[in-house]
Amino acid sequence: MTEAKTYVNYIGGEWKPCASGRTEGSVNPADAREVVGYVQLSDAADLNEAAAAAKAAAPAWRKLAAPARGDVLFRIANALERRLDEIAETMTREMGKTLPEAKGETARGVAILRYYAGEGMRKTGDVIPSTDSEALMFTTRAPLGVVGVISPWNFPVAIPIWKIAPALIYGNTVVFKPAQETAVTAAKVVECFHEAGLPAGVLNLVIGRGSAVGQAIIDHPDINGITFTGSEQTGKHVGQGALARGAKYQLEMGGKNPVVVLEDADLDLAVDATISGGLKSTGQKCTATSRVIVQSGVYESFRAKLVDKVKKLRVGNGLDASTWMGPCASQSQLNTVLDYIAKGKEEGAELLCGGGRVTEGELGNGFYVEPTVFDGVTRDMTIAREEIFGPVLALIKVDTVDEAIEAANDSRYGLSASIFTRNIGGMLNFVQNMDAGLVRINAESAGVELQAPFGGMKMSSSHSREQGQAAIEFYTAIKTVFVKA
Incomplete structure (x- = not known):
């Protein structure tokens, strides 16, 4: 070297x-x-x-x-x-x-x-x-x-x-x-x-x-x-x-960005966008998806598809062509993510996958954490309220569209938000009532085009x-x- x-x-x-x-x-x-x-x-x-x-x-x-x-x-x-x-x-x-x-x-x-x-x-x-x-x-x-x-x-x-x-x-x-x-x-x-x-x-x-x-x-x-x-x-x-x-x-x-998945959504598209928006760059984007708010009629199907795909993600060195997700950027950031995962468990969220540090082989010398999905998350839990800046997804179940938008807005942040639906009324409702500087329809929460204005509402x-x-x-x-x- x-x-x-x-x-x-x-x-x-x-x-x-x-x-x-x-x-x-x-x-x-x-x-x-x-x-x-x-x-x-x-x-x-x-x-x-x-x-x-x-x-x-x-x-x-x-x-x-x-x-x-x-x-x-x-x-x-x-x-x-x-x-x-x-x-x-x-x-x-x-x-x-x-x-x-x-x-x-x-x-x-x-x-x-x-x-x-x-x-x-x-x-x-x-x-x-x-x-x-x-x-x-x-x-x-x-x-x-x-x-x-x-x-x-x-x-x-x-x-x-x-x-x-x-x-x-x-x-x-x-x-x-x-x-x-x-x-x-x-x-x-x-x-x-x-x-x-x-x-x-x-x-x-x-x-x-x-x-x-x-x-x-x-x-x-x-x-x-x-x-x-x-x-x-x-x-x-x-x-x-x-x-x-x-x-x-x-x-x-920063933000605590939600994705809303309604019952008429293309679930495969929504799952892929949730994973991309929440876990790429190891979740270290200010626009990363953190809260996943899913209507009850498709909740179980969405959850099963999501967890199945997350479990298949390959964690490793970013220079390796086969790697999908790299390490946390520092020891400090790794510790922060692991602390939030521990807090999620303590407060009663159900860990569906991930949740630990990756230590096998050469990865033990880096700051790797498993992509993590929590179920049974309530809106008052720490992992639903604070910015984690790591690869952690919190699943929240809702019954109605109005409840979904209310849950999405239940944050002191308002940077980005996305919704998956085929219903034009649901789209317009979300656009009008979502308190976020960036609203994306049938697309992941992360990402903005350079020629478009970018910034948030509330404490973002x-x-x-x-x-x-x-x-x-x-x-x-x-x-x-x-x-x-």
């Missing part, structure tokens, strides 16, 4: 170690004996340097015509595409998701960059009639300035890019703090920005723990906006800190939207202009 490389910060167009010189290993969750790379343990001093570089670069980047900024993003997309296989393999080794999923995510990053490159040619304002016949009144958009990007480990390519790309195209500069667990992948993504010729200081990478670098982003007076994806608790802290100093903020904080978000043209609302401010001849 070759010696692991050390990955450093990227500040002002230069690669440099953190001021303290401290590093830590990023381990492979499929085999914790392997260090994928050594990453920085930066602190506020490094963040301050990055923020100063971003502030210094902001005027020239803002002045550059939007189509020219788009040309830079096109070059970055090409650089990422050239390195797609390498970065995807790094993602699998560092985070654990299967290689096909990692390749798909990296390809999505390429597509996001190209989409926002095209935004450089689209309008950013409107002409508004003035009451003064000799005046011209119109709106334009002004960038925030410096944007702090704090991203999670579960999508280490797609989520940072869907934050960074719109920030850049709309004229902002960026300070980027990735999750420590996937900082090697993040560094390789930033290498693509450097290789494509992004001007110095426009994007800055600072690797370190949230308590140090994340807090420094929250507190820094020259960071004008913060976009965050992560846990509810941390998101609230980010929002409170940003509000206290008048910075704009955008939060995406700060009620803003990411991706698509909706992104402009966060990364810019409307400026109204009145011109008198």
Whole structure:
């Protein structure tokens, strides 16, 4: 095994170690004996340097015509595409998701960059009639300035890019703090920005723990906006800190996403989508299916089909072509999932399959857990209320459509939800009454197209939207202009 490389910060167009010189290993969750790379343990001093570089670069980047900024993003997309296989393999080794999923995510990053490159040619304002016949009144958009990007480990390519790309195209500069667990992948993504010729200081990478670098982003007076994806608790802290100093903020904080299966549903389709939505990426998606709400008339048939297929899923190293589900991303995440499974048993849910750590052979060196299905789950149980972020499905039986929608809405979260039915009335009822930012009909709860707005209701978000043209609302401010001849 070759010696692991050390990955450093990227500040002002230069690669440099953190001021303290401290590093830590990023381990492979499929085999914790392997260090994928050594990453920085930066602190506020490094963040301050990055923020100063971003502030210094902001005027020239803002002045550059939007189509020219788009040309830079096109070059970055090409650089990422050239390195797609390498970065995807790094993602699998560092985070654990299967290689096909990692390749798909990296390809999505390429597509996001190209989409926002095209935004450089689209309008950013409107002409508004003035009451003064000799005046011209119109709106334009002004960038925030410096944007702090704090991203999670579960999508280490797609989520940072869907934050960074719109920030850049709309004229902002960026300070980027990735999750420590996937900082090697993040560094390789930033290498693509450097290789494509992004001007110095426009994007800055600072690797370190949230308590140090994340807090420094929250507190820094020259960071004008913060976009965050992560846990509810941390998101609230980010929002409170940003509000206290008048910075704009955008939060995406997870979900407890339901799938509703009605009596007229295509059960095979519903089962496959429940498994895909709930268990792919080891259930570590903010839009992953967690609660499975099934009408009583088809409950037993659905349950039998679901358990039969879940038992056949192959758990293993994501680099193995025969693997369907990889490990949890870290020892900490594995422990969290196992704790929730234990809580489900304690509170009286019936374990139908899975429920344990996978330890045989080489898998004993990784953070593997069996795909798990619970039956007899009531709406007040912990596994029906709290976000597990692991491969655990909770089956809940209901009698009527209205009861199903009521159960689906019985959560403090409202990110995504799906329903399986052939009845147009049931579909429309669900669309109208489901409190979720993303509603999918006869499709899994996980997944959103990059050109569509994405965000949640209730405690899932700060009620803003990411991706698509909706992104402009966060990364810019409307400026109204009145011109008198």
